[in-house]
Amino acid sequence: MSHTLRAGVIGAGVFGGHHARQYARLPGVTLAAVLDPHLERARALAEPLGGQAFTDLDAFLAAVDVVTVASPAGFHAGQALAALAAGKPVYVEKPIAVSLEEAGAVQAAGRAAGLAVACGHQERVLFKVIGLFGIPEQPLRLEALRHGPPSERSLDVSVVLDLMVHDLDLALALSAAEPVTVEGEGSVAASGTWDTARAEVAFDDGFTAVFDVSRQASARRRAMRVVYPSGEVEIDFLTRAFRNTTPHPLNADFADTPAAQDTLAASIQAFLQAARGEAAAPLVGAADGARALDLALAVEWALAG
Structure with a gap:
């Protein structure tokens, strides 16, 4: 795949629009097609x-070389499997599926076909730019806060x-480490499913x-605190406030980097490199997406219990 790739996007909603515009502007790729049930x-x-x-999936797949699946979550696995069966590397927006069986099927299909499968956890771009993946210590505690106001987006799934x-x-x-126990509490609002949730996950090494998430908040908030044996890292991702008391050098100016300013572009470029065979894997692969889904479903189970 050394030629200019023809990209196709399944789903003409908000996320589909983000992907389509990236494909239209990034080098080495063009936006060839958009599939949606509404022509x-x-x-x-x-x-x-x-x-x-x-509007026809087979005709759409014949017109493209790589595919983004940005439809409602319940369609992710089926459409990803169709793309892989047609020989197309695929980028699946999160969650990769809505069941572990579906996630496993996507993972197995990609592996059997030797095709790149990416999952849309592009927030890893920020952690890579900051340097958090390079800290040579295991974390002791993590606290994550992600709140947003009500939206019509993604109401087909829970806030988890x-x-x-x-x-x-x-x-x-x-x-x-591996997660071993999950506790949670939440509330159901307009969507008919969990719209606020708080979960605590214990890992097998004591981490x-x-x-804490909400899509019923009055304002956007997004922050994280990570505690290590040698100190703490605190980040407010909206104000870009940054505090690092560990001895490890981190990039407090991460927000000024091109990758941090456009995490989706960085994630898609990594996917395209994997699709061309220029990289061994995308930024986040099918196995990563399945692992995150597994823990998310455990949180939902804890909320219901």
Whole structure:
């Protein structure tokens, strides 16, 4: 895949629009197609960016080399499997699926076909830029806060699969330990599913991670605190306030880097490199997406219990 790649986006909603515009502007790739059950919506996104609109999946897959799946979460696995069966590397927005069986099927299909499968946990870009993945210590405690006001977006899944899953993935990526127990509490609001949630996850090495998410808040808040044996790192991702009391050099000016300013672009570029065979794997692969989903479903189980 050394030629200019033809990219296709499944889903003409908010996230589909983000992916389509990235493909239209990044080097080495063009936006070729957008698939949506509503043809006019697909046209409204695709045509100004030079792409074609489709409602038929087979015709869409024949027109592209790589695929982003940005449809509602319940369709992620089926559409990813169809793309892989057609020989197309695929980038699946989070969550990778809504069940572990589906996630396992996507992972197995990608492995069997030898095709890149990326999952949309692009927040890892920030941690990489900051340097957190390079700290040679295991964390003792993590506290993550992610609040946002009500939105019509992603109401087909709980706030756990919508928002918390990002921070669950980051905790799993930071620690070499395995989660062993999960406790949680939450509330159901307009969506009919969990719209606020607080969970505490204990890991087998004593690491504890606490997650607080809401999509019913009056204002946006997003912060994280990570405690290490040698000190603490605190980050407010909205104000860019940064505090590091560990001896490890971290990038307090992470927000000024191109990757941090456009994490989706960095994530898609990593996917395209993997699709071309220029990199061994995307930034976040199918196994990572499945692992984050596994923990997210455990949190939902704890909330229901």
